[in-house]
């Protein structure tokens with residue numbers, strides 16, 4: 001495959017992985033993913049920014065060979081995760097004179113995870129510049145989007161910012177430039193939900209920084225390159241904001257339809273009041289949809305029956321995921337049904353201890369919901385309506 005020139009001796013040398021179905025063995029990938037890598041040929045030195053996922057090494061090398069890349073002076077490791085550094089050990093054998101440029105935390109990671117030898121790594125400081133002759137690379141530490149070792153690389157003369165995982169998308173493409181449509185927007189949002197949402201305050205910081213830098217192009221390590229930087233920067237500003245939308249997320253599981261009846265009734269009542277809802281059946285749902293709904297939800301209502309004196313096991317994993325993703329939701333409630341007793345909501349609250357949500361009166365029903373239970377669900381819908389109204393969400 002002939003490398004595509006982005007601009008003035010800067011080439012895209014990444015790969016699509018159309019067959020990858022899950023990332024982190026957690027969130028399904030609707031569109032596969034790409035592992036982006038960029039070749040920067042200066043008048044004196046050549047650098048490659050990030051490499052590839054280890055199983056793609058052979059294809060990556062075939063492409064380097066096919067494009068006559070015989071010399072690499074610097075390998076920039078913007079982040080230590082193996083989807084970008086997996087080929088590093090083989091790269092160092094293929095290009096024995098190459099030196100890895102990275103930050104101290106990434107150095108530690110690639111030494112521990114990939115057994116890279118210390119003498120092959122040169123640590124660069126935050127803000128340090130390295131000349132390639134007629135091109136200058138500037139390194140900007142960007143911890144916590146999404147690992148502590150993350151950094152950006154800025155190509156000064158060309159005003160191009162390589163943002164590592166930040167602003168990325170699990171997406172494959174033929175056109176390396178973003179077609180800024182709904183499909184990409186949704187793919188990037190799903191990626192944000194899984195990978196960046198826990199670090200929303202840091203996302204807001206780097207959004208601001210990028211707006212001030214005003215780069216000509218944004219080049220992430222997954223997904224297409226943005227010439228229309230505003231598309232993805234504005235999307236991140238919205239997703240990472242502290243304010244949710246007029247949306248109630250209801251993850252639920254039901255065994256004998258009692259909890260489901262409550263969920264359906266509450267859902268109908270909320271919709272009648274002009275509140276949007278996202279129902280998510282945890283038994284056969286796509287965790288990516290759950291995570292994506294969390295980006296916007298102002299309220300979460302968890303529906304679950306009791307099993308052996310505690311929450312149904314199928315709700316536990318999603319509750320744990322919600323907890324670690326640290327969404328912006330401001331209100332939470334619980335509805336559920338039981339047969340003989342136990343601790344349902346107390347256990348769920350323990351799983352969701354990271355959330356800083358105001359609780360709304362939950363509803364626990366023995367067996368099927370009855371007239372007085374539906375009246376309580378009316379009250380729950382009214383409480384949520386009032387909360388959303390107070391926030392000017394409807």
Ligand code: FEO
Pocket residue numbers: 079081082083084146147165221222
């Ligand atoms: Fe795409 Fe955090 O690696």
